[in-house]
Amino acid sequence: MGMTNTPTADPVSPGGRAARPAGPASGPVDPSRWLRTYHPRGSAAARLVCFPHAGGAANAFVALSAALPEDVELLAVQYPGRQDRRGEPCAQDLSELAAGVAGALTASPDDRPLFLLGHSMGALVAFETARLLEGHGGPARLFVSAARPPAQDWQEPDLALVGDGELIAGLRRLGGIPEPLLADPEIAAEILRLLRADHRALLRHRCARGTAVAAPVTVLLASADPKNSPAQMADWGGHTTRGHEVVSLSGGHFALLERPAESAVPLTERIRGDLARAEASGAPAPEPLADLVRELMMEGLAGRAPRLTTDLTALEAAAGRVMAPEAFAYVSGTAGSGATGRAGRAAFEALRLVPRMLRGTRRADTSVTLFGQRLPVPVLLAPLAAQQVAHPEGESATVRAAAATGVPMVLSTFASRTLEEVAEAAGGHPRWFQLYLPSDRAVGASLVRRAEASGYGAIVVTVDATHLGFRPAELDSGYSPFLRGTGIANFTSDPVFRAGLPADADATQAVLRWAQISTDPTLTWEDLAWLRGLTRLPLLVKGILHPDDARLALEHGADGVVVSTHGGRQLDGSVSALESLPAVRAAVGSDVPVLMDSGIRTGSDVLKAVALGADAVLYGRPYVYGLGLDGGRGVEHVLRCLLTDLALALALTGCASLADVGPHVLANGDLR
Numbered sequence: 259m260g261m262t263n264t265p266t267a268d269p270v271s272p273g274g275r276a277a278r279p280a281g282p283a284s285g286p287v288d289p290s291r292w293l294r295t296y297h298p299r300g301s302a303a304a305r306l307v308c309f310p311h312a313g314g315a316a317n318a319f320v321a322l323s324a325a326l327p328e329d330v331e332l333l334a335v336q337y338p339g340r341q342d343r344r345g346e347p348c349a350q351d352l353s354e355l356a357a358g359v360a361g362a363l364t365a366s367p368d369d370r371p372l373f374l375l376g377h378s379m380g381a382l383v384a385f386e387t388a389r390l391l392e393g394h395g396g397p398a399r400l401f402v403s404a405a406r407p408p409a410q411d412w413q414e415p416d417l418a419l420v421g422d423g424e425l426i427a428g429l430r431r432l433g434g435i436p437e438p439l440l441a442d443p444e445i446a447a448e449i450l451r452l453l454r455a456d457h458r459a460l461l462r463h464r465c466a467r468g469t470a471v472a473a474p475v476t477v478l479l480a481s482a483d484p485k486n487s488p489a490q491m492a493d494w495g496g497h498t499t500r501g502h503e504v505v506s507l508s509g510g511h512f513a514l515l516e517r518p519a520e521s522a523v524p525l526t527e528r529i530r531g532d533l534a535r536a537e538a539s540g541a542p543a544p545e546p547l548a549d550l551v552r553e554l555m556m557e558g559l560a561g562r563a564p565r566l567t568t569d570l571t572a573l574e575a576a577a578g579r580v581m582a583p584e585a586f587a588y589v590s591g592t593a594g595s596g597a598t599g600r601a602g603r604a605a606f607e608a609l610r611l612v613p614r615m616l617r618g619t620r621r622a623d624t625s626v627t628l629f630g631q632r633l634p635v636p637v638l639l640a641p642l643a644a645q646q647v648a649h650p651e652g653e654s655a656t657v658r659a660a661a662a663t664g665v666p667m668v669l670s671t672f673a674s675r676t677l678e679e680v681a682e683a684a685g686g687h688p689r690w691f692q693l694y695l696p697s698d699r700a701v702g703a704s705l706v707r708r709a710e711a712s713g714y715g716a717i718v719v720t721v722d723a724t725h726l727g728f729r730p731a732e733l734d735s736g737y738s739p740f741l742r743g744t745g746i747a748n749f750t751s752d753p754v755f756r757a758g759l760p761a762d763a764d765a766t767q768a769v770l771r772w773a774q775i776s777t778d779p780t781l782t783w784e785d786l787a788w789l790r791g792l793t794r795l796p797l798l799v800k801g802i803l804h805p806d807d808a809r810l811a812l813e814h815g816a817d818g819v820v821v822s823t824h825g826g827r828q829l830d831g832s833v834s835a836l837e838s839l840p841a842v843r844a845a846v847g848s849d850v851p852v853l854m855d856s857g858i859r860t861g862s863d864v865l866k867a868v869a870l871g872a873d874a875v876l877y878g879r880p881y882v883y884g885l886g887l888d889g890g891r892g893v894e895h896v897l898r899c900l901l902t903d904l905a906l907a908l909a910l911t912g913c914a915s916l917a918d919v920g921p922h923v924l925a926n927g928d929l930r
């Protein structure tokens with residue numbers, strides 16, 4: 259069978275509707291132009307996005323689409339410059355194509371697992387697309403057909419120097435284009451125009467050795483492909499962190515497309531196998547450190563600006579412009595004169611990191627082990643109460659974004675969603691529960707039981723807010739989310755709490771009861787020992803600033819401490835958390851987990867905290883500003899910025915992993 263890909267034929271647009279005419283060549287590209295669905299399979303379990311070869315078009319994949327089973331839906335990529343997109347210029351660069359496809363895929367969210375398949379030059383575009391998609395969960399697998407690894411010299415001639423006749427003869431030898439098309443002078447001229455344009459982009463493409471995707475790679479290599487040999491395929495292994503395999507097809511360079519029934523077999527086997535494994539082991543781990551910088555640059559090239567600023571210190575001002583004034587005052591507010599809040603930031607800004615050069619660190623390892631659990635980054639989301647003040651989806655949106663970026667969330671006792679709802683939204687993603695011990699201990703015990711039953715991995719008991727700080731911003735607006743019913747979901751859903759109310763209690767009675775029992779100013783260290791006896795989960799004490807309190811926490815059963823000023827919301831004029839950190843670390847020794855928060859905004863801040871003894875940090879207000887600005891997508895954006903910044907900060911200080919970070923990365927006035 260000859261290949262039915264014709265560069266001039268009218269393609270089928272998504273869903274079989276007529277193709278839309280090409281739009282203007284400049285400005286943002288309409289994402290719907292990039293993908294064609296020849297056989298819509300709405301109930302398919304997986305999507306396979308296919309990238310054509312140089313000179314090819316989306317309809318190269320019509321036959322393969324038909325050959326695939328009902329559980330796989332094929333989406334064929336249409337590059338600009340051909341068929342219904344003929345009015346647009348061909349791409350100058352393969353990265354432009356990847357940015358377009360990645361943009362189209364992320365613009366129309368679809369939960370079904372994504373697989374990418376690129377043929378010949380299309381394999382490189384698929385590889386670049388996979389890299390761009392990693393921050394969005396990434397593809398489950400990358401299939402590459404008839405293509406050498408991206409960092410290898412493809413030894414392609416410059417087609418600008420090859421005459422038309424010679425080029426047509428070469429195409430005949432390679433196969434794949436039906437003879438009647440090559441014999442038609444008009445069609446042949448169009449084929450050569452596209453081939454030369456795509457080929458220019460291919461020659462321009464550069465990829466460094468070791469540039470890797472987090473998806474496994476399946477290489478499809480035809481037995482009689484004159485352009486590629488098995489030996490040349492080995493280097494694909496260096497372009498994936500999840501392993502590669504080579505599968506043999508019979509036929510020539512275009513075997514994938516010429517023998518669709520045969521090609522569909524290994525594709526279907528791999529796709530079904532990956533889906534079954536993902537189901538058996540829960541969702542695949544997300545790639546937390548996607549190449550955000552590159553992605554944003556590519557987006558810029560396609561005319562799209564980020565929806566939110568990447569300046570994490572500017573989020574507060576941006577949120578202040580869109581959040582309801584009282585909600586913004588609640589989140590941003592600090593105690594008294596704000597001195598502790600300012601001191602928190604000033605402490606970070608006063609420290610200087612010392613960059614180190616030529617350490618050969620491609621990407622630093624940011625993972626850390628806490629209580630036997632490996633985390634991809636030394637960052638968890640700090641417990642921030644009542645997140646529905648920022649967005650109607652509140653903590654559910656937050657935890658989904660946390661899961662997408664690999665960051666565990668610490669859920670507040672005073673969440674606006676129940677801990678069970680948040681557990682469900684989190685899927686299998688790790689999360690901890692922050693406990694304010696209520697004066698009604700039976701309610702406290704019930705909360706701990708529910709957290710255990712819902713799979714929370716640790717209890718963080720907060721001890722610095724048994725008296726609420728004096729917070730002028732909240733007081734001036736007379737605003738408490740809790741008294742308006744937001745942030746008490748864990749109580750109104752609690753059977754023990756409800757048992758303390760009359761059967762016909764209304765919302766006001768529930769709020770009043772909550773106000774009576776939700777905190778306890780009489781707490782002592784003995785209560786911590788009581789809590790210790792209640793649960794076998796790791797127990798951390800949050801709000802420690804004095805080394806003696808850290809020792810007392812351990813003596814009364816804590817497994818770890820969180821050094822914190824509560825974001826400057828409690829004692830005005832207190833020491834900053836960063837100032838206290840070294841003394842607390844010294845007091846508890848090197849084996850006890852020490853976390854810290856209050857004032858962390860950037861990746862460099864995280865690095866400074868780790869340098870002074872923190873195992874990990876809790877990230878606070880900025881993610882709630884992201885939530886207020888753009889819901890879960892805003893939280894994800896903020897976290898991706900932070901994690902990218904952290905990975906870069908590690909690399910720029912010459913650290914290959916977090917284990918390499920210590921006080922030596924900080925300037926101490928004497929660099930000798």
Ligand SMILES: Cc1cc2nc3c(=O)[nH]c(=O)nc-3n(C[C@H](O)[C@H](O)[C@H](O)COP(=O)(O)O)c2cc1C
Pocket residue numbers: 588589590640641642643670671672692720800822823824825826827855856857858876877878879880
């Ligand atoms: C609006 C808001 C609500 C908070 N709610 C809680 C809470 O419910 N439990 C808790 O332990 N800490 C709470 N905190 C403190 C945070 O966990 C964290 O210590 C603090 O936000 C760190 O400061 P930063 O956000 O300025 O970095 C809250 C902080 C803010 C700003």
